Amino acid sequence: MVMKHRIGFIGTGEIAIIHANSIRIENPEWEIAGGYDVIDSACRIFCSIYGGRIYQSVEALLQDQTIDTVYICTRHDSHVTYSEEACKNGKNIFLEKPVALNYEDARKLLKCWKQRPVPFTVGYNMRVTPSILLLKEKLEEHNAKPEAFRLNMTGTPFMQGWAGDERYGGGVLVCQGSHMFDLIAHILKSPISEICADTQWLHQPKELEPNSAIVLVKLENGVCGTLLMHDRGNKSYHIEPGGGMINFTIYSEQGTYDVDAYGRLRYGTNDELVSIIPSGQNDIEYRWGYRNEASQFSKLLASQVTSICTLDEAVNAAAVVEAAKKSVREHRWVSVVYG
Ligand SMILES: NC(=O)c1ccc[n+]([C@@H]2O[C@H](COP(=O)([O-])OP(=O)(O)OC[C@H]3O[C@@H](n4cnc5c(N)ncnc54)[C@H](O)[C@@H]3O)[C@@H](O)[C@H]2O)c1
DSSP states (O other), rough: OOOOEEEEESSSSSHHHHHHHHHHOOOTTTEEEEEEOSHHHHHHHHHHOOOSSSSSSHHHHOOOOOOOOEEEESSSHHHHHHHHHHHHHOOEEOOOOOOOSSSSHHHHHHHHHSSSOEEEEOOOOOOOSSHHHHHHHHHHTTTTTTEEEEEEEEEOOOTGGGGSSTTOOOHHHHHHHHHHHHHHHHHHOOOOOEEEEEEOOOOOOSSSSSSSEEEEEEETSEEEEEEEEEEEEOOIIIIISSOSSSSEEETTEEEEEEEETOEEEEEEEESSEEOOOOOOOHHHHHSSHHHHHHHHHHHHHHHHHOSBBHHHHHHHHHHHHHHHHHHHTTTTTOOOOOO
């Protein structure tokens, strides 16, 4: 049975528009009820495209009983407060990543959610891009047992704004690190156990958080790997829908698998070397997994079953970020402590 939902957007910037486009395609029976944004003009533009009304406060939106589901797409500093309020108002929640600026706040939200456990997902979209889904399928099909990996995330400059501010965004380990730690644990099917990290300011003002990190990672299942993240890429190579923003190589006896999370999968086994670009449209909503997120979120609301990121899993990613920060401060390997 098709479930109808009425959606309120909290934060109506860039990613909110991508989610609204994805909802229109994947869940056309859903209705966008409107939004709230601290910048009134952002909300006006959003509502002029997707319909619905401009709410004057987050409270007004959350108290609207006709809205059953919220997408929280604000800066990172408001994720915990808004999610807690949404839980208390019984809304279904899609929260953009990361859960929080730090692990303590992430755990606080988890505690609040456990008292009011509404359907909740966190937007780690890379889990469900078409090429990552194909990677998962091939790893299963070949019964591959990963031993090591190499992972890069390269954005275009974005941490010179709020994302690099410790009060609002948190810099590289929060913005990109949380994404990658979730992807590593998800694909390699094991919690991260130990981490050794360092950070750099690459063409980044020193009053902001670093925009680059090099990280060594060990997982509980014995897999080890390296991770490089920064925002010094360029649009054509890294950002276009088929591009190489995230490149993940997995080594196993059964084969080597190399995937651009938004583009091509290549793998080599003893029998063959294969290169595949999953079929489908070449827009960001599809290639970056947002359409799959929308359909998976719909499944979660209908059946409580999902392969997108749960709140517990996203809180685990925050624990790894915390360990990475400690490693940077103390210049040593740090064990990840999960609460
Ligand atoms: N999953 C992904 O690949 C991906 C990609 C980009 C951004 N994001 C995440 O999406 C979120 C938003 O990022 P964006 O790129 O859309 O940023 P953005 O700056 O384009 O939009 C954020 C919007 O939130 C509004 N806002 C900020 N604080 C607010 C508050 N307290 N209350 C109400 N509105 C508030 C801003 O005015 C702005 O319109 C972040 O969590 C970011 O990390 C995820």
